[in-house]
Amino acid sequence: MPLIAPGDRPLAGLSTDLYFPPVAELIAHLEESPPDYLEIFRGRTIDLKELRAQLPPALPLTYHGDCLWYTQPGYSTDPEFREEERRACRHMEALRAPWMIHECAQKSMEGFDFGLYAPPLLTPEGAQVAREGALTLLQAMEGRLLLVETPPFPPHPPGGMDLGDFFRILTQGTPLAIGLDLGHCLTYLSASDRPVDIPSVLDWLGGFPLERVVEIHAGGMHFLSLDGRTWPVDDHSFPLPIVLFDLLEAVLTRLHLPSLQGIALEVDNKESRHAAQEFARFRDIVRHHAKPGGFSLPPATPFRSPLPSADRDRVREGYRHLARDLSGNHHSPYSQHLYRQEIWEFGGNMDELFPETLARLREAGVDVRASFVDYFNREPHENRPGEDFLEIKIRRAGDWIDHLTETHPEIPLSLRETRHREAQSLLHAQNLYNGDP
Missing domain, CATH: 3.20.20.150 (Divalent-metal-dependent TIM barrel enzymes)
Known part of the structure; x- marks a missing residue:
């Protein structure tokens, strides 16, 4: 109607x-x-x-x-x-x-x-x-x-x-x-x-x-x-x-x-x-x-044939290229400034989401903001429709901590448990207020 x-x-x-x-x-x-x-x-x-x-x-x-x-x-x-x-x-x-x-x-x-x-x-x-x-x-x-x-x-x-x-x-x-x-x-x-x-x-x-x-x-x-x-x-x-x-x-x-x-x-x-x-x-x-409106849309015509698979592959590659450019490969005001702020702060500031985890990383000499932002979209990872950005950040934070503990011997494996505990608390609150089965 x-x-x-x-x-x-x-x-x-x-x-x-x-x-x-x-x-x-x-x-x-x-x-x-x-x-x-x-x-x-x-x-x-x-x-x-x-x-x-x-x-x-x-x-x-x-x-x-x-x-x-x-x-x-x-x-x-x-x-x-x-x-x-x-x-x-x-x-x-x-x-x-x-x-x-x-x-x-x-x-x-x-x-x-x-x-x-x-x-x-x-x-x-x-x-x-x-x-x-x-x-x-x-x-x-x-x-x-x-x-x-x-x-x-x-x-x-x-x-x-x-x-x-x-x-x-x-x-x-x-x-x-x-x-x-x-x-x-x-x-x-x-x-x-x-x-x-x-x-x-x-x-x-x-x-x-x-x-x-x-x-x-x-x-x-x-x-x-x-x-x-x-x-x-x-x-x-x-x-x-x-x-x-x-x-x-x-x-x-x-x-x-x-x-x-x-x-x-x-x-x-x-x-x-x-x-x-x-x-x-x-x-x-x-x-x-505002002038009178509400008139019908132009009539629909038969749907054109689906896009050939080769063209669809070009679109996939185009989106991969666009994503990498937005993530820092292209020198633009967004990729060099706003993107980094967006990944760190949007959906929840990382300092507030993982205070204990980040404190221990800083004690180990890690520049946590630069490290997390650079890691976030470094390589393609799983996209999950329906996840909001807080859930995505929690998941990527887990991948990031796993990567750090694997590549930096001075960072103890126990940090994974700290990150997991903080993540579970966040996910419980997220499901309580935003869950929609």
Whole structure:
């Protein structure tokens, strides 16, 4: 069931985490400017059911999925992704969500892992692989709509193919819809060495498949100075910058978006009172400038033939090359600065996760941060769909300690037991709060 009828004005919504800010607290701060709908990030099924029961039945809820890496060549044949699809369907059923939006990106690829979204492989073959994976996911969604979202780009060369052309190959002739994230567009243009201003974004969007955009996102950003340049970095805990408020107004005023149904402010990881203050201005822009939408997507045509195996192998190798570049093989502001911080801190700071283990390693003269970050993606390792980054870090920490005790005789084998004890405590807490059988 769509959010709006054809010809109605799109709704102004909030996209938020299930746990922070707490949804009940967020709603309490929004009494003077309530949202038309909520988009809820992936969480535990039991918690999603409880949330739906607590909210007014007339308030629509949509779903923001995760861990379904349909950009990857092995997505359609990996049975572990089938379980993740079933989990996503349980989540959508709990929320009574008409659609799922999911980044066209991945945090795991060809034996490498990252804490934040890594961009897709911007080649025609990469777009075709993502298309096949997204259609596999759509078939599992029990008649709901799938929105493939424009991904964030780190300060790193994005690849040779234009993102608009990539999304056209990905979606043309399919039932797939698009989620257009305006902040992510800024990160893409910046990574592509293009101007990051409203005229440049509007000009670039002129070649984008806007007829498939069903939802628009805007979220917090900060601007980081690295290697003599200022880079926009997607981070929803930061305020929504003025340029995104102005860009939203310009997009709604000047562009033709016939299928648009919802426009959501992303406020995950933001204090409720700050989110409420931003949403009041955001909602005013939507209500004053959004034009009628909700019309049907372009008709689907028969699916093109599957990608030849040789092309699929090239995509696999392309993702391996991309992962190594992001992990430090390429000298970019991301790989030389942000990647190292991401591996050490995201999902849980290593000093807080393994305090006793790291203290003993430091006593043995190990530069623990440099050693762990360099080891983390040094060689391909097992990717496990559904694991969050904390679980991946715990597993990689075990591999790292095993490696150190095998290659450094001065490091005692008893350190493995210390690491195991700390890991078990972390995994118990993780399962208690985030487990979802």
